[in-house]
Amino acid sequence: MAFARLATAAAITGALAGIFSPTAFAQSTDLAPATGNWMVRLRAVNLTAANKSDPVGALAIPSDAIQINNKAFPELDVSYFFTPHIAAELILTYPQQQDVTVMQSALGGPTKIGDFRHLPPILTLQYHFTPESRFKPYVGAGINYTRISNVNLQVPGVGQLDLSKNSFGPALQVGFDYRLTDRVYFNMDLKKTWISADVKMAGQTISKVKVDPWLLGIGLGYRF
Secondary structure, rough: OOOHHHHHHHHHHHHHHOOOOOOOOOOOOOOOOOOOOEEEEEEEEEEEEOEOOOEEEEHOOOOOEEEEOOOOEEEEEEEEEEOOOOOEEEEOOOOEEEEEOOOOOEEOOOEEEEEEEEEEOOOEEEEEEEOOOOOEEEEEEEEEEEEEEEEEEEEOEEEEEEOOOOEEEEEEEEEEEEEEEOOOEEEEEEEEEOOOEEEEOOOOOEEEEEOOEEEEEEEEEEOO
């Protein structure tokens, strides 16, 4: 399902490439050729979690009942272009707080059981299809590292829960830059990352959660 959604996003980007292609928008002569190997982008990003989890029989928690909230947050990325077509992108934000809710359990539900923070930097290698045009679609693939901290989870009448602190997983990306001026770009970006954590009680793993979020971003970039 995740790859199907990414394929859909790629198809949308391809369609946009046709809409904004040079046949639809003539190449502007008032813009100098893109220069500079560095680009920074600031985006507003919406996180939509997959919220998959193993059941916990002892607490009558069914599959996929342990969930975190969707949220919006700012994102900063720094890209370096090795060639006009090939770039590496480091995607950064500050630690994000997420609420954890158990939708169904022996206590009923939904029940908020606490929160935690996570810092999820992503590094991707990108291919940019049309570096000389105004509309510049790209695809990317890389790795996500998520550091989990400040875990504050408590099940009423049962005890405190903990989460594993580190998660590594792949990341896929599709998006485009649209050149507004010599150096300023409008950007839209969609990423799929794979993030998971073990849920522990008294040191024993009782469930595994897969956040596996979609990250949809919109913002501006500056190339120099």
